[in-house]
Amino acid sequence: MKTFKTHGAQRGIALLTVLLFLMLLSALAVGMMYMSTTDTQINANFRAEQTAYFAARAGLEEVRDRMRSASANSLNASLPTGAPGSGASSVLYVINQGTDSTTVQPWNASNKYFDTELCHEGTSLYTGTVPTADQPCTTAPSGTWYTSTTTALPLFSSTSAAIPYKWARLTLKVNSSNQNHYVDSSKTASSLVCYTGQYEQILTASSCASQWTASNPVYMITALAVTKDGGRKMLQGEVSLQPGGLFNYGLFATSSGCSAISLTGSVSTDSYTTAGGGTYSSTQTNTGGDVAAVGNISAGGNAASIGGSVGSVSFQGAAGSCTPGNPGASYAYTGSTGDIVTNTSNVVEQIPTQSTPTPEIPTGPTGGANVSGTQTLSPGKYGDISLNAATLTLKAGTYYVNSISTGGNAKIVLQGAVTIYLEGDGPSSSASPLDIEGNGQINAAGPPSNLLIEYAGTNGITISGTPTPALALYAPNAPVSLKGGGNGGIYGAIVGQTVSNNGNVSFHFDRNLRNQFPDASYFTLLGFRELYY
């Protein structure tokens, strides 16, 4: 027995020694692994946060893109029209479920992805005391207050590789949407907000477009992203359409040659504004009737009086004669300087390059029926509209028309804002797409912004001042000929390839057109922030 004990003890020492060494080495190895894991984790946290940031950004950008009417899967028809709390369509959620096992329900306070920001946005959905901006919301509004739709991101949208943004919310902005930064702290917190192209303002008129300075609604997009490894970011952006910049000047010519604008008769320009319901008689001024061109402006002759500034993109600093290939001496006048009405704003200046987007390219005749007698039309496609002693009433909307010609006592009456795309009779035809003459009345009662006419072709356009048309004509490729011959004048703004006159034209620029007709091609991001709490 003793023998066996001794034997066993000796073998035990060897086992213990081996075990001891093994433990020592294991501990060191585990320690090393732990250290390198910490190192990896620091980077993993950073990566998760970055992934969440860009995922939330992706959600925000998806909504910003889909707000456009021209976008695929457009949300344009379901854009909110009232402040949050004014019905189910006032809050729109875009849900990106992916393969997340938790159903994404930002409207449900017990959901993992609850919208913890909405209570901070000054809406009537929350009454009483709400958490401060650094504390998440804990309760959901009651009643029917939201609608939801699903993401349209093309890649991986319903797979585990889906971009991990969970939802994006679209609402209109109100004065107190950012409770720390009111748009105007002296105004009602729940007022809607518009954007003029330079700054935001409180909506006081019936719509942003009819504000004193015409503007567009401001929308808020809020997006939440949560990654699988715990990164979480909530981002918020404010977006709005920009003014299209179609009509920065009363008369503008896109030609870079000599006499792009030729005002050589008894021509006069002045300005007024229809902003805030203004009329010509109440707001007329002998300034602001600005005339500009890419190339040369020739004014003079028999007492041209320009009540505004004269500017050219290629102006070189001195007035003089225009020579071929050098329109830079851009403001040539053949009369004496006394021909120009002298006032402080009447200066010859260089203007920045103007953006002149191309209107819809004519694709040929519209195939619609011709129109000639007294009648009321609904938006749609029509052939040639020729009026003589007839009254044509147009309902609000968009029209595609081959050509319009008026004579005699023809009238065009508008029942709202009308946009007319002149298609012309096809590229091979030389017929004028627009010829307004006679003694009729074209939109005589309404503001020029109610009648936007766009034409992409190159055939000549004639407008006579006698029927006192009020219109905004955008035809950057067509020569425009203005005719005078009586009282009244032409109201609105005109963009042509060249603009010339046959004398006796009095032109009245509606300055409010500068901010109207937003560029609907994209929503500008006005402000952007991360939300922390």
Add this chain to the structure above:
Amino acid sequence: MTRPLSLRAHRGFSLLELLVAIALLMTIMAAAVLISTQLMRTNNNVTNNVDMVQQGRQFMDQISSDLHMAGFPSYRLFNESGSGTSSSSYAGSATTQSGLLTATSTSMSFEGDVDNSGNVSVVYLELCNSSSTATTCTAPSSTTACPCTLRRGTVYKSVGGTPAYYTELSGVMNITPFIFTDYDGNQLSIPASPITNVRGVRVELQVQSTHKDIASGNYSVVTLDSETRLANY
């Protein structure tokens, strides 16, 4: 028969056997001590590096989220003629929406409501050479003036003046950590002018450990890199 065998087993080790055993044990022990010393050194270095990376990453995180908030809220988010539109209530100006004020290769400053507190802060970041003190900061002219320190200071725009600075990162070895890029991501020359051209900020740092690597006797250096696109412009 069994007794002699058993006696023989109880006879003990011979001197030679003992010597061989001790020599073997010594060799193994020596190897183990060597390895464990090496491991501890490595552990020490790795800990230092982890600290360094941690601090650097934290700084990168901070600057990245600061820059995302730069320029918010901008001038255009306020009613032009409304109340509360004094210049201290918005970041930047009517013409500079990004909020970026100065941009050089060793310093930058920008405005924004970086903490969502409702107050617009002015954030200053500066690289100071090794002879700078708590109150003075001189930008390094060459790498020999480093290790340099990066310090950050904020002050409310409505208050203005010199901010209180805090050291964010020490041991910075490169002297041009700030790089500014334009809309297309191209690097802009310094000083970036006009500053409205700046759309992105790249920060590149070479950070040196505060402790020497015991094994090599050198200071180890890690390189950190981050790029942030300005969200407001």
